[in-house]
Amino acid sequence: MSTVVADLHHEAPSEASRVHYLNASYGIKSWLLTTDHKRIALLYLASITLMFFVGGTAAVLMRIHLIQPQGSLFEPGTFNKLFSAHGIVMVFFFLVPSIPATLGNFLVPMMVGARDLAFPRINLLSWYLYITGAAFALYAILSGGVDTGWTFYTPYSSTYANTHVIAAALGIFISGFSSILTGLNFIVTIHKMRAPGLTWFRMPLFLWSMYATSIIFILGTPVIAITLFLLGLEHILHVGIFDPRIGGDPLLFQHLFWFYSHPAVYIMILPGMGVVSELIPAFSRKRIFGYGFVAFSSMAIAVISFLVWGHHMFVTGQSIYAGLIFSVLSFLVAIPSAIKVFNWTATLYKGSISYQAPMLYALGFIGLFTMGGLTGLFLASLATDVHLNGTYFIVAHFHYIMVGGAVMAYLGGLHFWWPKITGRMYPDGWARFAALVIFVGFNLTFFPQFMLGYLGMPRRYAVYPEEFQVLNVMSSAGASILGIGYLIPLIYLFWSMRYGPVAGPNPWPAKGLEWETPSPPPTENFEHTPIVTEEAYDYANMHIPPSESQVSGETHG
Amino acid sequence: MADAAAPHPSGHAAAHPPGFAHQFEDMGQQHEAGSLGMWVFLVTEIMFFGGLFATYTIYRALYLPSFEIGSRLLNVKFGAVNTVILIGSSLTMALAIHAAQTGKRQATVVYLILTMILGAAFLFLKFNFEWTADYHEHVVPGFGFFVRPEWGAAGPHVPMFFCFYFFMTGLHALHMIIGFSILGVLTWMAHRGRFTPEYYAPLEISGLYWHFVDIVWIFLFPLLYLIGGRYALRGGG
Numbered sequence: 001m002s003t004v005v006a007d008l009h010h011e012a013p014s015e016a017s018r019v020h021y022l023n024a025s026y027g028i029k030s031w032l033l034t035t036d037h038k039r040i041a042l043l044y045l046a047s048i049t050l051m052f053f054v055g056g057t058a059a060v061l062m063r064i065h066l067i068q069p070q071g072s073l074f075e076p077g078t079f080n081k082l083f084s085a086h087g088i089v090m091v092f093f094f095l096v097p098s099i100p101a102t103l104g105n106f107l108v109p110m111m112v113g114a115r116d117l118a119f120p121r122i123n124l125l126s127w128y129l130y131i132t133g134a135a136f137a138l139y140a141i142l143s144g145g146v147d148t149g150w151t152f153y154t155p156y157s158s159t160y161a162n163t164h165v166i167a168a169a170l171g172i173f174i175s176g177f178s179s180i181l182t183g184l185n186f187i188v189t190i191h192k193m194r195a196p197g198l199t200w201f202r203m204p205l206f207l208w209s210m211y212a213t214s215i216i217f218i219l220g221t222p223v224i225a226i227t228l229f230l231l232g233l234e235h236i237l238h239v240g241i242f243d244p245r246i247g248g249d250p251l252l253f254q255h256l257f258w259f260y261s262h263p264a265v266y267i268m269i270l271p272g273m274g275v276v277s278e279l280i281p282a283f284s285r286k287r288i289f290g291y292g293f294v295a296f297s298s299m300a301i302a303v304i305s306f307l308v309w310g311h312h313m314f315v316t317g318q319s320i321y322a323g324l325i326f327s328v329l330s331f332l333v334a335i336p337s338a339i340k341v342f343n344w345t346a347t348l349y350k351g352s353i354s355y356q357a358p359m360l361y362a363l364g365f366i367g368l369f370t371m372g373g374l375t376g377l378f379l380a381s382l383a384t385d386v387h388l389n390g391t392y393f394i395v396a397h398f399h400y401i402m403v404g405g406a407v408m409a410y411l412g413g414l415h416f417w418w419p420k421i422t423g424r425m426y427p428d429g430w431a432r433f434a435a436l437v438i439f440v441g442f443n444l445t446f447f448p449q450f451m452l453g454y455l456g457m458p459r460r461y462a463v464y465p466e467e468f469q470v471l472n473v474m475s476s477a478g479a480s481i482l483g484i485g486y487l488i489p490l491i492y493l494f495w496s497m498r499y500g501p502v503a504g505p506n507p508w509p510a511k512g513l514e515w516e517t518p519s520p521p522p523t524e525n526f527e528h529t530p531i532v533t534e535e536a537y538d539y540a541n542m543h544i545p546p547s548e549s550q551v552s553g554e555t556h557g
Numbered sequence: 558m559a560d561a562a563a564p565h566p567s568g569h570a571a572a573h574p575p576g577f578a579h580q581f582e583d584m585g586q587q588h589e590a591g592s593l594g595m596w597v598f599l600v601t602e603i604m605f606f607g608g609l610f611a612t613y614t615i616y617r618a619l620y621l622p623s624f625e626i627g628s629r630l631l632n633v634k635f636g637a638v639n640t641v642i643l644i645g646s647s648l649t650m651a652l653a654i655h656a657a658q659t660g661k662r663q664a665t666v667v668y669l670i671l672t673m674i675l676g677a678a679f680l681f682l683k684f685n686f687e688w689t690a691d692y693h694e695h696v697v698p699g700f701g702f703f704v705r706p707e708w709g710a711a712g713p714h715v716p717m718f719f720c721f722y723f724f725m726t727g728l729h730a731l732h733m734i735i736g737f738s739i740l741g742v743l744t745w746m747a748h749r750g751r752f753t754p755e756y757y758a759p760l761e762i763s764g765l766y767w768h769f770v771d772i773v774w775i776f777l778f779p780l781l782y783l784i785g786g787r788y789a790l791r792g793g794g
Contacts, residue, residue, distance in 0.1 A: 187597050252615065
């Protein structure tokens with residue numbers, strides 16, 4: 001009997017009355033105590049957006065300060081606290097959770113065809129851990145700041161610490177467990193909850209990248225946790241294993257720190273690569289070129305990423321032979337990254353390309369990531385690194401990867417899946433415009449920093465010689481454009497939640513299980529457990545119903 | 558948690574066995590997911606302790622004489638008794654799971670309580686006798702550590718050994734306390750008859766954790782208590 005009722009309901013879905021995950025229940029409690037992966041994804045989305053603008057504010061203040069060679073706003077000590085706050089917030093509270101905790105949380109169960117992640121309550125716990133960690137970090141920043149840089153090198157952070165190191169380190173320690181739990185949930189979900197017919201090599205590449213990211217989460221994050229734990233004990237007891245007075249080695253802290261923090265770079269970029277691997281086929285109407293290579297390159301990056309940490313320490317006096325090995329291994333990690341770039345490009349070849357907003361971000365990602373990756377090879381080379389280490393060249397390099405790569409992919413993915421998440425379309429014209437503004441602003445901000453670094457301007461200084469002013473002003477001008485570029489999506493995405501045209505189940509249209517369910521999806525994701533009978537990205541054989549070829553639906557409001 | 562209690566759409570099992578979570582297809586999938594989840598968590602634990610073990614190894618290679626002096630100052634009797642206690646608690650834990658599998662509710666509760674008693678005994682010996690004695694002997698770094706002149710050239714690095722001793726056994730004790738709390742919840746659940754021969758996954762998964770904590774101690778005991786070479790020296794003449 002109940003089946004008949006359900007089928008009748010399915011026959012005539014009235015868009016206004018349909019129950020989905022957003023209107024299934026109301027009230028603050030239904031959000032704060034939810035175990036629905038889609039709602040938790042939105043909780044994360046709101047929290048990391050807040051943290052992004054906190055970290056962004058610190059960046060804007062620094063760029064304003066650096067317009068004048070003698071610095072226009074702050075004491076050098078305050079400047080130290082600003083770049084530390086920027087780094088800590090952006091790395092640990094925005095970039096690391098950005099794609100996995102929002103898009104990953106939303107999409108992993110949908111892409112495997114499951115009703116939820118394997119452990120929904122642990123998923124909610126991970127958000128609370130993140131919030132607690134973020135609260136400690138914000139407390140540390142607002143109550144006086146931390147001046148150690150985001151790397152917390154000893155003895156700045158132990159013997160000679162005079163700022164709120166403990167609160168900041170505790171915040172990172174706690175939020176680290178949130179990452180571990182997310183990674184654990186993804187690994188178990190991908191292993192055990194794939195829909196019938198969804199074999200490993202039929203999975204969307206986004207799942208492969210989430211799987212590789214999760215491996216780094218569970219293997220790397222515990223090491224930074226124990227490292228910060230030891231740092232905290234040393235700070236409190238005034239004696240510990242990095243303390244030279246009892247034979248401790250401060251450099252050991254750097255080894256342990258980079259054992260996590262270099263793989264963490266791939267925590268930030270691998271999900272972005274996963275997003276781009278979804279966007280490129282969808283907007284080229286082609287199956288991805290070399291599926292297996294792209295999938296395994298994610299795993300290769302995850303494995304090799306644990307073997308290259310020493311390239312952060314070429315000039316610390318580590319053994320020259322260790323440096324040689326680390327240099328070779330760092331070159332090795334460029335190979336799987338290059339495989340991905342070549343395969344994306346090959347996918348574009350003879351594709352039927354359309355330049356909608358998500359695709360603009362994806363193309364921007366490929367260009368900027370390539371720039372960032374190639375300049376990384378300068379730093380992996382022992383001799384050139386001696387010249388470039390500790391300069392703005394490094395700052396530019398990792399911002400090309402982290403902002404030009406990870407943030408571009410994050411925004412591209414957010415635009416791509418926004419109609420699925422909210423059920424609404426955003427204004428495509430504004431979105432394309434914002435993508436362009438961000439691309440221009442980004443390059444104007446960070447390309448001059450390559451030149452500054454090559455000319456020898458050290459990073460983390462509050463003042464600089466006058467001959468560097470032109471390039472610094474260019475960089476600051478770019479930062480203001482970039483800042484506006486980030487504000488535009490914030491406005492129209494909010495606007496679209498209420499006033500955007502209603503998106504159909506599959507507005508692009510794209511392949512993948514997540515597009516075969518209504519937008520926004522019902523709480524249980526699918527009416528029936530889906531059965532997968534085809535390879536991923538089978539765009540060649542995709543039948544596009546005429547009603548879905550365009551954004552359908554009426555404008556509300 | 559409104560959505561957790563929401564009715565399921567038609568199309569998947571209408572009658573759920575006790576303990577079944579809505580996101581799974583069947584009990585078998587849920588059981589496998591739970592075990593895999595705990596194994597993955599134990600991998601993170603290995604990396605967590607692994608950082609400490611790695612740094613221990615580095616400094617022990619650098620300062621072996623100091624580490625031997627430190628190790629000789631530990632009370633090996635307490636360590637040995639605690640090792641026996643923990644291995645015993647692993648046995649009672651395994652017996653509790655077996656009792657649940659065979660549907661013996663009373664036995665499950667008894668074995669769980671025995672496990673808790675053994676865990677508590679370990680912590681009591683560690684904190685009340687061992688650490689207190691260490692404090693009175695001035696070998697706690699940061700709390701009046703006294704470098705004795707008879708240690709000679711190796712003396713300045715002896716506090717390093719004790720840093721590791723307290724960090725490693727402290728972290729292990731923290732895991733014991735967490736395990737003890739989990740056992741308390743399990744005992745209550747077993748007492749209320751929540752486990753059946755079909756549904757005992759929480760017991761099995763917590764058992765994995767408890768055994769892992771025991772195994773950490775199996776490594777800690779020789780690395781901390783037995784590296785001083787006192788028995789080898791005595792045996793050799």
